[in-house]
Amino acid sequence: MAEKNLTLVTEFLLIAFTECPEWGLPLFLLFLFIYLVTLLGNMGMIILICIDCRLQTPMYFLLRHLSFMDICYSSVTVPQMLAVLLAHGAVLSYTRCAAQFFLFTFFGSIDCYLLALMAYDRYVAVCQPLLYVTIMTQKACWGFVTGAYVAGLCSALVRTVSAFTLSFCATNKIDFIFCDLPPLLKLTCGDSYTQEVVIIVFAIFVIPACMVVILVSYLFIIMAILRIPSAGGRAKTFSTCASHLTAVSLFFGTLIFMYLRDNSGQSSEKDRVVSVFYTTVIPMLNPLIYSLRNKEVKEALRKILSRVKLS
Template sequence: MAKVNLTLVTEFLLIAFTEHPEWGLPLFHLFLFIYLFTLLGNSGMIVLIRMDRRLHTPMYFLLSHLSFMDICYSSVTVPQTMAVLLEHGAALSYARCVAQFFLFTFFGSIDCYLLALMAYDRYVAVCQPLLYVTIMTQKALLSFVAGAYIAGLLSALVRTISAFTLSFCGNNEIDFIFCDLPPLLKLTCGESYIQELVIIVFAIFVIPACMVVIVVSYLFIIVAILRIPSAGGRAKTFSTCASHLTAVSLFFGTLIFMYLRDNSGQASEKDRVVSVFYTTVIPMLNPLIYSLRNKEVKEALKNFLNRVKTF
């Protein structure tokens, strides 16, 4: 009877960007700036939501959890990327690779579920405004968020177990910035049909399922907006959804490119650019997206700065 795990690999070598050692220090400083900006922006968003009573609404409650997930999500990968750049490569033990893969999947899955919940929140606010208070109660919100965390945990467990029961042998070099699925699949040998099938089913049920919730919610929202008689009313209603739509398009667009396509013959350069975008750039952009296009957040930030000046 075949063993479940025939791996011969005890560590993985991350070698992304090592073919251009002269880029190491400039890219290290760039990633450091992005990471610090991500921490500051998302932490600031959480503080504003906690301090300003006008932001104590279901949408901002979900946004605070999204900001927290972006901090965690980015912290799993960006410090590792900076180490690779500074040291022109890095060795990662098998256990650390498993832990990084699990945490990255855990936080990324919760991001997907939270974005879907935010779309549902917008649907209720626009299409069922009279029932909004009774549907989006504090108890319901806590249940939704708890469900997102539990689903994220289950998703991460299934995906991690499936990925690391694959057999790795021969070359252990990962031309990537962290332990992600596409580069790991390139290191496999032997039969891996069952594991890859589970991984594909996971991708089909997590990413498209969340997208279905988002698309259906916005279809109803668009219909409701088109029924508003005044152009000003339509523009005002749509503006409440614009930030979320932008965040959804960026996040799911890059995930679809990475996971819902044929992995054979991928171009490493293109994959690395996309992975940097969804692990590093998007968590940095989310606070900007929700603040620059949001009147309530701008006013909350202005009040906070005025308070700081008085001390």
Template sequence: MAKTNLTLVTEFLLIAFTEYPELAVPLFHLFLFIYLTTLLGNLGMITLIRMDRRLHTPMYFLLSHLSFMDICYSSVTVPQTMAMLLEHGATLSYTRCVAQFFLFTFFGSIDCYLLALMAYDRYVAVCQPLLYVTIMTQRARLGFVTGAYIAGLLSALVRTVTAFTLTFCGNNEIDFIFCDLPPLLKLTCGDSYTQEMVIIVFAIFVLPASMVVTVVSYLFIIVAILRIPSAGGRAKTFSTCTSHLTAVSLFFGTLIFMYLRDNSGQASEQDQVVSVFYTTVIPMLNPLIYSLRNKEVKEALRKVLSRIKLS
């Protein structure tokens, strides 16, 4: 039997968008604008929450951590994407690809858990308002956030170890903006059944588990809102949840599209657009969603701006 020569991959070549060299400079400026807006928006949200005492509540405590995660989440991929556009491709060593994969999974997992915790916070605020202060104590919030970070770390470790015990051989080109699971699976050779099963288990414990907490919380919220006799009362109560519900829909919707579907025969260009949306656009939109659709944040922002004008 003839043996097939297989060259093991020691580095990866990112080639997303390289087939359109004429778009490199415009896309670079677009990514730069989005990244700077992400940094300014999320840093501004964190600063605003710290400065205004009215925002020293469990919901905004969780939101400040979400904003920090969005900065980290975006920083893992966007600067590299901008460099790739200018250089018409980017070569990553095996170690650097592992590090990027781990960090992206770590920050992305924490995002999922924080969004689920924010849904639980809204459930307690709407359905058990008299017990809200008792349940969402400072110690409880710190415990929730610490648990989210630990769970994110464990998820990232399991997913990274599983993904990089796969054997990569032959073509080392990744038609994607960073080292993510779907494009890496295309480079594998040999049996990857065990790793794929572990990856499915990871998906079940991160995405669906977070979504179940979110959906169940909002089902109870909707039932509680429908019991409010006045239309004005229902609208006012629901308005406290719309910002979070919008952010959840955007984030989980794109992740479901990427990870909880059949990855065979994917359209690379379609995946590139979706990956740009959840790694680049959503972290930029979150502070805008919470500021434009939230009365407390808008009032705190007006207060800070008026102080700046007076000074």
């Protein structure tokens, strides 16, 4: 029966925002603006880190990869959103939907792992400063990042295979603007217990596991900060972690609301708002957060701008 249902579903109809066609053009322009700012901001951050010698540290090495992931993460979904808004709906083939889901999960998982690695980097810098150069070597950083990519690939493969071996009902209208897990689960019919368990287990492995690393790291960081005698020293040490804490709170807060909750009785309108936030707004905010709240980045940016003015 499952195989029969799967053969019937050859495409998905994306229908989000079609009930308010007058909002199509304003939302299209808004998302296009956000996407362009995301591309420029994250590409600017990558270039700045590459050309400024003061930013050649493990933290900025991880931040460079985070910016690259934000570009990829946003590029998987936002062009699809723009197409849906411009055409007041869109038809997506089964294969394209699966590919989009895989890439979205792949880049999103790597984002989670990179944020956890950045928390560990801050832990070593604050709690074991004398061993920082020994622990966070270039070889170790490349190993951490490679591990994040491999773990993200494994997670994306398992979740995509599990999601797209579900039995979908004949009604294949997705009240979303891209292929995400919550709307796909609402389309399932028949026995999907095994696949849903696998999906949830991997969601638990990625999101809470990364959160445990972040929370434990910051627990030790806070304990180390409290042992600093001067208030100025405590504030200076904590300021080095403020940008990362802000990015973590935004990213994991929306993911927890979206995935680790009971979907019963939840409005698709609320789901759409949250999904738009973590797929479009957060990738745009990350370079702003790290540039506006980071003294080293601001100094490097001022140095580049002064060179441009002099030339």
